[in-house]
Amino acid sequence: MLHNSHQQRLIINRCLLLYDLITEKFRPLHEFHIEFPSLVELALISGYFQAFVEISPGGHFLHIHEEYDFEEHGLEVKGYSYNLLDKSKHNIIRADSLPHHRVDYKSHKLSHFPDHLHDEKGRICSFTGKIEDFVKRASEIIES
Amino acid sequence: MKMSKKKFVQEISNLELSTDTAIAKLSQQLHEYEKKYNLRSEIFYKLIVGSPAEDTPDFIAWAMCYRSYFRTIQSKFSMEELVAGVA
Numbered sequence: 372m373l374h375n376s377h378q379q380r381l382i383i384n385r386c387l388l389l390y391d392l393i394t395e396k397f398r399p400l401h402e403f404h405i406e407f408p409s410l411v412e413l414a415l416i417s418g419y420f421q422a423f424v425e426i427s428p429g430g431h432f433l434h435i436h437e438e439y440d441f442e443e444h445g446l447e448v449k450g451y452s453y454n455l456l457d458k459s460k461h462n463i464i465r466a467d468s469l470p471h472h473r474v475d476y477k478s479h480k481l482s483h484f485p486d487h488l489h490d491e492k493g494r495i496c497s498f499t500g501k502i503e504d505f506v507k508r509a510s511e512i513i514e515s
Numbered sequence: 516m517k518m519s520k521k522k523f524v525q526e527i528s529n530l531e532l533s534t535d536t537a538i539a540k541l542s543q544q545l546h547e548y549e550k551k552y553n554l555r556s557e558i559f560y561k562l563i564v565g566s567p568a569e570d571t572p573d574f575i576a577w578a579m580c581y582r583s584y585f586r587t588i589q590s591k592f593s594m595e596e597l598v599a600g601v602a
Binding site for chain 1: 516517518520523524526527529530531532533534536537540541567569570572575576578579580582583584586587
């Protein structure tokens, strides 16, 4: 097993947070609830969580990838990619932490470098790195 | 239907946690990326990861999948070696 029991608990807590976020903000299909434990299983073994979820009747999708590491006694999201897609599965907005951008599209320093978001026009914007903020923004786009 | 926290924990504790299944899933995904881009994962990783070209959704996911695949393989074999050493 890749992770000890404490680390497994941290991953389970993280997955529970993701599950709560997705199910509180959106109405995923029934299959999502059935499949979610197998997504947690992969995360527990490999330290890599991924989910592709249909989140609206209009055909919006959320594609989440997170790679975990452990610092002292805590879990760190070492890398991530959060994507909101339309019904054709084209990206509407997406966020990640690759360190290839230092400024936003207005040439202002990113507030939380290396975290950044690619907006609806593909422009680089500041982003906190928190999935809660990404889900909130995705929810606003879907409702608009 | 949304699972309650209790149900969630119950479902997770029922998991068998098969390393082989995880390796097979990750391997399948790597194969799909390789087929889509006609590029072997190790070449992709050497050429693309760390460069600005990596900043696309597929490539970010491919890189994570590749690292996770090797982490899982390494943990499986180090565990097997440990068991073999004890036996």
